[in-house]
Structure formats: structure tokens, C-alpha cells
Amino acid sequence: MAEHITSRQENYSQWYNDLVVKAGLAENSAVRGCMVIKPYGYAIWEKMQHQLDKMFKQTGHENAYFPLFIPKSFLSREAEHVEGFAKECAVVTHHRLMANPNGSGVVVDPSAKLEEELVVRPTSETIIWNTYKNWISSYRDLPILVNQWANVVRWEMRTRLFLRTAEFLWQEGHTAHATKAEAIAETEKMVGVYADFARNYMAMPVIVGHKTESERFAGALDTLCIEAMMQDGRALQAGTSHFLGQNFAKAFDVKYQSKEGALEYVWATSWGVSTRLMGALIMAHGDDNGLVLPPNLAPIQVVMVPIFNKQEQLEQVLEKMKDIKTALEKLGISVKIDDRENVRSGFKFAEWELKGVPVRLAIGPRDLENHTVEVARRDTLTKESMSLDTIVDNVAALLEEIEKNIYNKALAYRDSHLYRIDTWEDFKQQIDKGGFLLCHWDGTPETEAKIQEETKATIRCIPMDTCVCEEEGKCVYSGKPSTRRVVFAKAY
Amino acid sequence: MAEHITSRQENYSQWYNDLVVKAGLAENSAVRGCMVIKPYGYAIWEKMQHQLDKMFKQTGHENAYFPLFIPKSFLSREAEHVEGFAKECAVVTHHRLMANPNGSGVVVDPSAKLEEELVVRPTSETIIWNTYKNWISSYRDLPILVNQWANVVRWEMRTRLFLRTAEFLWQEGHTAHATKAEAIAETEKMVGVYADFARNYMAMPVIVGHKTESERFAGALDTLCIEAMMQDGRALQAGTSHFLGQNFAKAFDVKYQSKEGALEYVWATSWGVSTRLMGALIMAHGDDNGLVLPPNLAPIQVVMVPIFNKQEQLEQVLEKMKDIKTALEKLGISVKIDDRENVRSGFKFAEWELKGVPVRLAIGPRDLENHTVEVARRDTLTKESMSLDTIVDNVAALLEEIEKNIYNKALAYRDSHLYRIDTWEDFKQQIDKGGFLLCHWDGTPETEAKIQEETKATIRCIPMDTCVCEEEGKCVYSGKPSTRRVVFAKAY
Numbered sequence: 014m015a016e017h018i019t020s021r022q023e024n025y026s027q028w029y030n031d032l033v034v035k036a037g038l039a040e041n042s043a044v045r046g047c048m049v050i051k052p053y054g055y056a057i058w059e060k061m062q063h064q065l066d067k068m069f070k071q072t073g074h075e076n077a078y079f080p081l082f083i084p085k086s087f088l089s090r091e092a093e094h095v096e097g098f099a100k101e102c103a104v105v106t107h108h109r110l111m112a113n114p115n116g117s118g119v120v121v122d123p124s125a126k127l128e129e130e131l132v133v134r135p136t137s138e139t140i141i142w143n144t145y146k147n148w149i150s151s152y153r154d155l156p157i158l159v160n161q162w163a164n165v166v167r168w169e170m171r172t173r174l175f176l177r178t179a180e181f182l183w184q185e186g187h188t189a190h191a192t193k194a195e196a197i198a199e200t201e202k203m204v205g206v207y208a209d210f211a212r213n214y215m216a217m218p219v220i221v222g223h224k225t226e227s228e229r230f231a232g233a234l235d236t237l238c239i240e241a242m243m244q245d246g247r248a249l250q251a252g253t254s255h256f257l258g259q260n261f262a263k264a265f266d267v268k269y270q271s272k273e274g275a276l277e278y279v280w281a282t283s284w285g286v287s288t289r290l291m292g293a294l295i296m297a298h299g300d301d302n303g304l305v306l307p308p309n310l311a312p313i314q315v316v317m318v319p320i321f322n323k324q325e326q327l328e329q330v331l332e333k334m335k336d337i338k339t340a341l342e343k344l345g346i347s348v349k350i351d352d353r354e355n356v357r358s359g360f361k362f363a364e365w366e367l368k369g370v371p372v373r374l375a376i377g378p379r380d381l382e383n384h385t386v387e388v389a390r391r392d393t394l395t396k397e398s399m400s401l402d403t404i405v406d407n408v409a410a411l412l413e414e415i416e417k418n419i420y421n422k423a424l425a426y427r428d429s430h431l432y433r434i435d436t437w438e439d440f441k442q443q444i445d446k447g448g449f450l451l452c453h454w455d456g457t458p459e460t461e462a463k464i465q466e467e468t469k470a471t472i473r474c475i476p477m478d479t480c481v482c483e484e485e486g487k488c489v490y491s492g493k494p495s496t497r498r499v500v501f502a503k504a505y
Numbered sequence: 506m507a508e509h510i511t512s513r514q515e516n517y518s519q520w521y522n523d524l525v526v527k528a529g530l531a532e533n534s535a536v537r538g539c540m541v542i543k544p545y546g547y548a549i550w551e552k553m554q555h556q557l558d559k560m561f562k563q564t565g566h567e568n569a570y571f572p573l574f575i576p577k578s579f580l581s582r583e584a585e586h587v588e589g590f591a592k593e594c595a596v597v598t599h600h601r602l603m604a605n606p607n608g609s610g611v612v613v614d615p616s617a618k619l620e621e622e623l624v625v626r627p628t629s630e631t632i633i634w635n636t637y638k639n640w641i642s643s644y645r646d647l648p649i650l651v652n653q654w655a656n657v658v659r660w661e662m663r664t665r666l667f668l669r670t671a672e673f674l675w676q677e678g679h680t681a682h683a684t685k686a687e688a689i690a691e692t693e694k695m696v697g698v699y700a701d702f703a704r705n706y707m708a709m710p711v712i713v714g715h716k717t718e719s720e721r722f723a724g725a726l727d728t729l730c731i732e733a734m735m736q737d738g739r740a741l742q743a744g745t746s747h748f749l750g751q752n753f754a755k756a757f758d759v760k761y762q763s764k765e766g767a768l769e770y771v772w773a774t775s776w777g778v779s780t781r782l783m784g785a786l787i788m789a790h791g792d793d794n795g796l797v798l799p800p801n802l803a804p805i806q807v808v809m810v811p812i813f814n815k816q817e818q819l820e821q822v823l824e825k826m827k828d829i830k831t832a833l834e835k836l837g838i839s840v841k842i843d844d845r846e847n848v849r850s851g852f853k854f855a856e857w858e859l860k861g862v863p864v865r866l867a868i869g870p871r872d873l874e875n876h877t878v879e880v881a882r883r884d885t886l887t888k889e890s891m892s893l894d895t896i897v898d899n900v901a902a903l904l905e906e907i908e909k910n911i912y913n914k915a916l917a918y919r920d921s922h923l924y925r926i927d928t929w930e931d932f933k934q935q936i937d938k939g940g941f942l943l944c945h946w947d948g949t950p951e952t953e954a955k956i957q958e959e960t961k962a963t964i965r966c967i968p969m970d971t972c973v974c975e976e977e978g979k980c981v982y983s984g985k986p987s988t989r990r991v992v993f994a995k996a997y
Contacts, residue, residue: 043579043635044623047572052651055569077547080539081625081656081672082595085602087535089610099602099611103574105625106613107596108660110577118581119591121598121622130613131536133573133597133625143535153847159544164573164656168600180573355645 016367020301025245032295033174036304036368039291046172046179053368054291056312058182061290062162064214064309065184068206074158074186079140081164082131087139091264094138097231101168103133103179133166138232138257138283141187142265149189149279151270156199157189165287175292176249176505183287189279191269193258196280197235200256203284204237207252215290216307216420217241217297218427219251220449220500222474227458230283234258240473240500242427243296246447248473248502251293254284292505297423304369305391307419308412315341315348315408316370318361320377327354330376333401337374337386340405346412366391371415372408392419433498440489440501444468449502451481453495455488464490464501473500508859512793517737524787525666528796528860531783538664538671545860546783548804550674553782554654556706556801557676560698566650566678571632573656574623579631583756586630589723593660595625595671625658630724630749630775633679634757641681641771643762648691649681657779667784668741668997675779681771683761685750688772689727692748695776696729699744707782708799708912709733709789710919711743712941712992714966719950722775726750732965732992734919735788738939740965740994743785746776784997789915796861797883799911800904807833807840807900808862810853812869819844822868825893829866829878832897838904858883863907864900884911925990932981932993936960941994943973945987947980956982956993965992 016035019027033039038054041047050058066076088099109125134140141159148154166180175181186203190196204221211219219239229236233255241251259278262268268276298305308314317334321327331352338348349370351361358375365373373389380386386404389396392415399407430448434440443450445468454460454472465471475497476482482498508527511519525531530546533539542550558568580591601617626632633651640646654676664670678695682688696713703711711731721728725747733743751770754760760768790797800806809826813819823844830840841862843853850867857865865881872878878896881888884907891899922940926932935942937960946952946964957963967989968974974990 040636040639042572043576043632044572044574047574049572049636050570052567052569056567059568075544075548076551077544078542078674080534080536080541081658082536082539084535085613086610088602095611101601103597103623104599104602104613105595106598109593110580110591110596110624118578119587121577121596131595132602140535144541147532166573182570 018301018303018367021244028299028301029292029296030174032299032304038295039174041174044179046169048174048178048180050182050288053312057294057306057310058288058291060310060312061214062184065206065210065286066162068210069160069184069186072202072206074160074188076161077159078161078163079137079144081134083134083137083140085130085132087143088132090139091232091260093260094232094264098135098167099132101170102135103166103168105131105133134163135165135167136283136285137161137163137165137185138187138261138281139265142261142267142281145187145189145279146265146267149267149269152191152272155189155191155269155279156195158186158199159188160184160186173292175288175295178288181288183285185283185285188282189262189267190282191271191277191280193280196258196282197256200235200237200254200282200284203282204239204252204254207239207254207284207286210286211239211241211251212420214307214309215294215297216309216416216423217251217293218420218424220474220476221478222476222500224253224474225458225461225472225499227461228472230255232257232260234260237477238474240502241293241297242423242430242449242502243293243505244299244426245296246430246502248449248500248504249289249293249296250473250504251290252284252286255282257281257283298419299369302363302394303367305419306369306371308371308416311369311371312347313349313368313370314346314412315372315374316365317348317350317374317376318358318365319350319352320358320375320380322378326378327352329378329381333376333381334374337404341408344405344409346409362389372411374404374408390415392422434489435486437490440464441468444470444501444503447503449473449500451498452489452501453486453497454499455491455493455495457491460488460490470501470503473502473504475499510793510795510859513736520791520793521784521788522666524791524796530787531666533666536671538661540666540670540672542674542780545804549786549798549802550780550783552802552804553706554676557698557702557778558654560702561652561676561678564694564698566652566680568653569651570653570655571629571636573626575626575629575632577622577624579635580624582631583724583752585752586724586756590627591624593662594627595658595660597623597625626655627657627659628775628777629653629655629657629677630679630753630773631757634753634759634773637679637681637771638757638759641759641761644683644764647681647683647761647771648687650678650691651680652676652678665784667780667787670780673780675777677775677777680774681754681759682774683763683769683772685772688750688774689748692727692729692746692774692776695774696731696744696746699731699746699776699778703731703733703743704912706799706801707786707789708801708908708915709743709785710912710916712966712968713970714968714992716745716966717950717953717964717991719953720964722747724749724752726752729969730966732994733785733789734915734922734941734994735785735997736791736918737788738922738994740941740992740996741781741785741788742965742996743782744776744778747774749773749775790911791861794855794886795859797911798861798863800863800908803861803863804839805841805860805862806838806904807864807866808857809840809842809866809868810850810857811842811844812850812867812872814870818870819846821870821873825868825873826866829896833900836897836901838901854881864903866896866900882907884914926981927978929982932956933960936962936993936995939995941965941992943990944981944993945978945989946991947983947985947987949983952980952982962993962995965994965996967991
């Protein structure tokens with residue numbers, strides 16, 4: 014048997030950790046809060062990167078790279094930004110080590126103290142807007158549509174693999190525009206790209222909406238987000254897109270000359286997703302046997318396991334498998350033949366289940382005789398026998414079906430855990446059971462804060478999909494009038 | 506006219522800087538020694554990455570990601586490594602900033618001092634071998650063939666864009682093997698991949714060889730490298746592959762149980778190339794008009810510039826251009842139509858020359874009448890008129906020819922600056938004029954050091970291509986007997 018995994022029922026949090034570690038996705042490193050992303054985990058992240066990068070380029074963006082370090086003083090330039098990001102961060106104070114004069118090893122060289130400390134970027138608005146100052150002088154220089162793939166560091170006290178780590182990988186888009194309308198359109202476009210990616214590649218339904226003022230990015234005028242529901246009913250923020258107004262342009266004095274000759278401050282957006290998406294992917298679809306990967310992001314989409322007693326049988330089966338592999342690869346499907354001879358097939362089955370490979374084909378001598386192949390689906394854990402003649406087309410169709418089925422399953426779960434709650438008693442009762450609570454809210458940060466204090470629930474977003482939530486009502490906490498419902502939940 | 510570029514003749518070093526900045530590849534940032542890689546520069550780097558990544562995967566490697574930070578004590582674990590890398594590096598000492606109690610801005614929070622300082626990775630052998638310790642217990646766990654794409658920091662005092670920066674981007678392969686022979690084979694295989702990449706994608710001839718003991722990577726038993734010649738006759742080390750023996754396995758206590766049941770230390774290699782390759786690419790091929798990009802790495806392979814007086818002409822020309830673009834893109838060729846209307850075509854020609862686009866097509870109303878197109882080659886700066894009927898096939902063939910021609914030109918330059926030098930007088934005279942000096946050397950670090958002291962020349966490598974250099978002779982400096990020539994040069 015493969016490694017034991019704690020069941021979701023028994024301990025959801027331990028189940029998550031078991032999956033991450035035992036499926037070979039990531040592990041903790043010797044450095045507090047920093048993870049090692051293992052090859053299988055990184056291969057999934059690469060598939061995410063590849064698809065997102067394609068979508069960014071299709072929407073007119075280019076990649077660039079900005080420094081890892083930010084001068085400490087830059088963080089103070091934007092008043093709200095400093096509150097949000099100039100706190101728990103890695104501070105570089107020296108640039109040299111030297112042999113320890115009083116013993117072994119190396120120590121910091123006190124003579125190599127930096128004049129101004131550098132902060133390892135927690136996000137790059139400040140260093141990028143300081144750069145854009147030199148790139149922008151006229152309306153002809155706009156828009157700037159740039160994205161960066163990078164590592165960032167936020168010194169978190171409590172960390173969890175993928176979900177909250179001191180160092181994580183992400184992309185951050187930073188765009189500059191001549192008009193407010195254009196910047197807002199960009200903010201909306203990019204949250205749309207994220208929603209598209211979540212739904213059609215991660216097979217994960219999301220609610221798109223605005224953050225409340227208190228949940229906004231530090232320095233933004235508006236933050237749009239996508240919120241997904243995990244299998245314990247908690248929310249996970251999977252991507253954000255910020256309309257930054259002219260805040261960073263003012264902080265770094267970035268102006269452009271308009272067509273009419275006037276000097277105007279530039280409008281900004283920023284948007285990002287991170288390796289946190291790996292956590293979302295695992296928790297949205299995994300089951301008690303391991304990962305369940307949507308075919309669109311699975312590094313291995315089809316695994317083939319030969320069944321045999323004698324060497325001669327193995328060779329016959331492998332020959333057939335290689336033909337199928339070649340044919341599947343021509344359709345762009347990634348295939349692995351697990352021909353290890355020192356491992357039993359039951360062990361292989363469990364291992365590839367743990368790793369979430371969408372389709373498993375098993376062929377033995379009897380299959381060859383009958384001209385059949387055993388096809389197992391990871392999402393439903395069902396098996397059926399198919400003809401070898403049509404296996405290639407059938408597998409291609411099956412992968413599409415699995416992608417849809419995984420999405421539909423997650424959608425059904427999410428929708429059955431959406432509650433319209435109208436009284437404070439019901440709210441308190443439901444919130445501990447999990448799920449998204451659609452409630453009226455009076456729009457004040459005070460009420461929002463009190464609800465959080467009493468229940469740990471936050472407003473995940475004010476949904477943009479108006480038809481669902483726009484209606485008259487009374488705030489679930491204060492009883493004051495409200496014109497729309499918002500989404501409350503406990504969140505990762 | 507486009508921006509003025511200093512000629513190579515006038516000032517080679519300034520010419521290089523002009524190209525980097527004016528072609529929009531990179532610029533210095535507000536952080537000392539850290540560069541901003543601009544979109545056009547990053548697009549070239551992405552093409553390099555994409556091709557190298559493919560070659561690594563074809564040779565069985567997988568990507569992973571390890572922490573940015575290394576505990577200070579790790580650097581001291583391998584005796585030679587600490588000498589090489591525990592010096593000029595960025596040291597993180599604190600994990601929090603706080604509001605300045607005595608004024609504005611933020612200051613380091615003295616209460617947030619780390620127990621052990623962290624170093625921003627200058628290279629990752631130590632953190633990776635500390636991780637491999639947990640991954641390896643049996644011969645079945647070997648080999649581990651892992652690569653990482655990452656940023657690293659080495660606090661350089663004098664920096665130059667791409668060639669020597671405090672932060673740079675690179676890939677570092679780290680492999681673990683059961684036997685010495687297998688590790689040596691891997692070291693050789695990967696320097697071979699680098700040579701293949703340099704020659705067939707960068708169109709840059711390289712000499713493959715061993716570093717002398719004093720030029721080896723800190724902690725390696727052998728360092729293989731590829732050395733290229735720039736147009737000023739200086740050498741540029743473009744990639745290295747290290748056989749690390751069991752040094753890191755011993756430092757981090759990484760043993761495996763062999764098939765026979767014995768406990769053995771694991772054998773290691775590491776290998777890397779960095780954004781320094783961008784500097785090599787620029788300096789190997791650029792001319793006084795700007796970059797000359799080999800088609801295999803050019804983000805834009807073909808640019809089309811419409812020639813027109815009236816709007817109606819522009820539309821007719823653009824229609825034709827779009828047909829050609831579609832046909833070229835079907836062949837996998839990247840094409841840009843420069844349809845800007847506020848810029849004259851002469852300006853466009855100069856700009857795309859500066860940016861090194863291999864082929865430029867210009868079409869005007871008279872061309873449409875004559876059914877022709879003007880084809881300009883960036884490598885030779887020649888123009889000819891071709892028929893519109895066969896333009897797609899001709900451009901495809903031309904791109905291949907340009908790739909070859911750029912290589913051959915660089916090879917001819919390199920070979921005409923290779924000198925077999927046998928006396929110390931000749932050595933001193935030639936070394937200041939540049940070029941690679943093939944000389945006998947007595948094999949001692951003392952002679953090597955003295956030659957460097959007197960001339961600033963170093964031994965770039967002991968070539969692996971035995972037929973060129975293996976012969977009896979006398980050391981150019983000491984007159985002692987030698988069995989082979991080595992390559993001396995001044996280097997970047």
C-alpha cells in the first residue's frame with residue numbers, strides 16, 4: 014500500500030498536509046517559513062504559469078524583471094502602503110560575512126553595514142513606480158502593460174505549505190494608464206482572466222467581487238478578487254486585481270503630458286496570483302485517496318500500468334502501450350508508462366491515485382487477448398473495460414469529461430453550501446458549520462469588525478454578479494437598511 | 506534618426522552600455538548593483554530560458570524550487586565553499602520594520618533580530634544538499650536530476666549590466682549520483698548542452714575545457730566551462746559545470762545504501778548559466794548600428810514596415826502584409842507589423858536595426874505594382890528586392906542562413922584571434938592586443954599567478970579538444986616542460 018493519508022473527516026488540516034507532503038508537492042525547509050517545492054509540485058505550478066503567461070500575453074502584457082530589494086525609505090512613500098507592507102519583512106542590513114575572529118564559522122562583518130537598509134520585496138509597487146517615473150513622460154508612453162514572475166517574502170508568524178509561507182512565488186502585473194476609466198477597465202479585465210483560469214483550468218468555481226474597504230490592498234482604491242470554497246466550507250482568496258488610482262504616481266511623482274499638453278498623474282493597477290493557488294487546487298478537489306488533478310493542469314494526464322507475470326508478457330504489453338502513448342501524445346496528451354519491475358501494480362495504482370493522475374490505463378495478457386484495456390478515472394474512482402480500437406479517442410474525450418465533472422462537483426458542493434441568512438442567530442449558528450453566508454450588511458467597517466470579532470467571519474467580497482445579490486434588506490447584524498447581500502465566510 | 510550609439514572603435518565599453526540601454530534591454534535601478542530587465546531584454550532571456558529548459562528536460566531533468574535564504578552556518582559546512590561564497594553577500598538580520606519613534610518613516614525593529622542571520626543565496630549547493638539528505642536513503646532514490654530557475658545575489662563592488670550585477674537570474678542544476686563515473690558523465694553532458702546551446706542558438710562559438718585548480722568553483726573537484734570570445738578579443742565565461750565529488754555529501758552527511766548494502770556518500774554535480782549570457786549575446790554579435798540577434802533567439806524575427814503617402818496606400822500595403830504575417834506565423838516565425846503612423850519609416854528602420862531584428866520587409870505602392878518586396882538583412886545590412894510570390898519560403902530560408910552566417914562570422918573572428926605563442930616576449934606583446942593565446946604552461950598555480958600579476962591574463966581553460974592542444978613543449982613563462990597548450994586571455 015501507498016502512504017497513509019488522514020481522512021478529511023478525521024482532520025481536514027492534517028489531510029491537507031498529508032497530501033502536500035506525501036504526494037511529493039512540497040515540504041518545509043531548514044529556513045523557518047520557507048518551503049521547498051518538489052519536482053511534482055513544481056511541474057503543476059509550471060503548468061499554471063504557462064497558461065497564465067499565455068493569457069497575459071494574449072491580453073497585451075509583456076514580462077520584465079525588477080530588483081529583489083527595495084530601499085527601506087521607498088516603503089514609506091505611499092501612506093497606506095507602509096501600514097500594510099512595512100512590517101513583517103526580511104531586512105538586509107549588511108553586505109558581508111567574515112571569518113569569526115573568536116571561534117569557528119562566519120559572522121556578520123560590522124564594517125559592512127548598509128547606509129540604508131534594504132527590504133526583500135513583499136510586493137513591488139514602490140520599486141516599479143520609481144522605475145516607471147523614468148519610462149513615462151508623454152501619453153505616447155502609455156499604457157505600460159508589464160508583468161513580473163518573481164519570489165516575494167512576507168515574514169509570516171504561522172505558516173502552512175503553499176497557503177501561507179514566508180517566501181512564495183507569484184506573478185505581479187503592474188500597469189500604467191492615461192485615464193481612470195482605462196485603469197478600471199484593466200483591473201476588471203485581469204480579475205476576469207483570473208476567474209477564467211480558475212474555472213477552466215483549475216476546474217474551480219469562484220465568486221468575483223469587490224473587497225470591502227478594510228480588506229483592500231494597502232494603497233488601492235478598489236480591490237477585486239476571486240473567492241473559492243474549499244471542501245471544509247471555508248473561503249480561499251485565489252487572486253486579486255487592484256485599482257490603485259493615482260496613489261503610487263503621486264508618491265513617486267509620475268506624470269505624463271496629455272495630448273492636450275497638460276501634465277497629469279498616471280493611473281495604476283496591480284494584480285497577482287501566487288503559489289497559494291496550489292493550496293486551492295489541492296483543497297478544492299482532493300479526496301481521501303489523494304490529489305484529484307483537473308486534466309488541464311495535470312503534469313501527467315494518463316498513466317499506464319502493465320499487468321504481467323512473465324517478462325515476455327511485459328514486453329508484449331509494453332509494445333502495445335508505446336503505440337497508445339505515441340497516439341495520445343500526438344493529440345497533446347501527456348502520458349507516462351510506469352514500467353517499474355520492482356513494484357507491484359497495486360502499489361502503482363495507489364501511488365498514481367495519490368498523485369491525482371486523471372486517467373489510468375491497465376493492460377494485461379488477458380486484455381491483449383480480448384483486445385481491451387481497463388480504464389480507471391481518478392475523479393469518480395470508477396473502472397471500465399474499453400476496446401483497444403477506440404481507446405485513443407475515448408481517452409481524449411474522457412479527459413474533457415473529467416475536467417467538466419471536477420468543476421461541476423466543486424460547483425455543486427459550493428452551491429449547496431451557499432446560505433441566504435437573515436438573522437443574527439442563524440448567522441452565528443451557520444458560520445461554525447462553514448459555507449458562504451449571503452447576508453445584508455449595513456456597509457460600515459464597524460459592523461464588519463464586530464462580526465469578525467464575534468465569529469471570525471470576514472466579508473469575502475461584494476459580488477459583482479448583481480442579479481444574485483442586489484435586493485433591499487436589513488443588515489444581519491445591525492438591522493440597518495442595505496441594498497445588497499455580501500459574502501461572509503471564514504477564510505484561509 | 507534613432508538614438509546615437511558610440512562606435513566599438515571609439516569606446517567598446519561605452520558601445521556595450523549604449524546597446525543595453527538604448528535597445529531597451531536593461532537599466533540600472535535605484536538599488537546599487539541591481540538591474541531592471543526591460544520587456545525587450547526579458548523577451549530574449551525568455552527565449553533562452555525556454556530553449557535551455559527544453560534541453561534540460563530532454564536530458565531527464567526536472568525543475569524544483571528551494572528557499573531564497575540560507576542559514577549563515579550552512580555556508581561554513583563545506584571548507585572551500587565558505588571561502589568562495591561566505592563573503593560579499595546580502596545578510597538578513599531582522600524580520601520587522603516599525604514606525605520611527607523619533608521622526609518620520611520606518612526603522613528596523615531592534616526586537617525583531619533573527620537568532621541566526623540568513624544569507625540571500627549566492628548559489629544553492631548548501632541548502633539543496635541539506636534537503637537531499639532527507640530525499641536519499643537508498644540507491645533506488647538516485648540519481649536526482651533537478652534544476653532550479655532562480656534569482657541569486659552576490660554583492661559585487663563594480664557592476665555592469667548583465668555582465669556583473671549584484672542580483673542576477675540564472676538556472677542551477679544540482680544532481681546526485683550513486684557513482685563517481687555517473688557524476689563525471691553528468692558534468693560532461695551538461696557542459697555539452699551549454700556548448701550546443703551557445704553554438705546553435707546564440708550562434709556563438711565556444712571552447713570547452715577544464716578550469717585550472719585556482720579558477721575552479723569553490724567546493725568542486727573539477728569545473729568544466731565554455732569560453733567565448735567577444736569582439737574586443739576578451740574572453741567571456743558563458744557557462745560552467747562542476748564535478749563536486751563527495752564534498753557536499755560529506756558536509757551535509759548524505760549517504761545512500763548501495764545494492765550491496767554498504768553505506769556510501771553520494772556524488773554530486775552542479776551547473777549553471779545566467780543572465781550574463783545576455784551580455785555575451787550582445788557583445789559577440791552587435792555592431793555600430795545596434796544589436797544583431799541570431800534568429801533562434803530573436804523575440805521578433807521579421808519586422809514589416811509599410812511605405813506610404815496616402816491612407817489608402819497604407820491600407821493596401823497592410824492587407825498584403827497581414828497575409829504574409831499569417832503565412833510566416835504558420836511556419837513558427839514571429840512577425841511584427843510596425844504600422845505606427847506618427848513615425849517616419851527611416852526612424853523605424855533605425856529602431857529595428859538597433860533592436861537587432863534579423864529580417865526587415867518593406868512594402869510600398871510601387872512594390873505592390875511590381876509584385877515585389879524589399880528584404881533587408883540585419884547581419885549584412887544588405888537589401889534586395891524579392892518576388893511576393895515566394896517571399897514566405899525565402900524568408901524562412903533566409904532566417905536559417907542568417908543564423909549560420911552570424912555563427913560563421915563570429916567563428917572567423919575568433920579563429921583569426923587565436924595565437925600560438927611560444928615566448929614570453931610575444932606573450933606580453935600580444936596579450937594587450939586581445940585574443941586567445943594558446944600557450945604551454947608548466948601546470949603550477951605559481952606560474953599561473955605570476956602571469957596574471959604581470960599581464961592580467963588568466964587561464965580561461967584547458968581545452969578538452971585534445972587534437973588542437975596536445976603536444977610537447979615548454980612553458981611560455983617558466984620554460985619547464987609541458988604536454989599541452991592552454992588558453993590564456995583577459996576576461997570579462
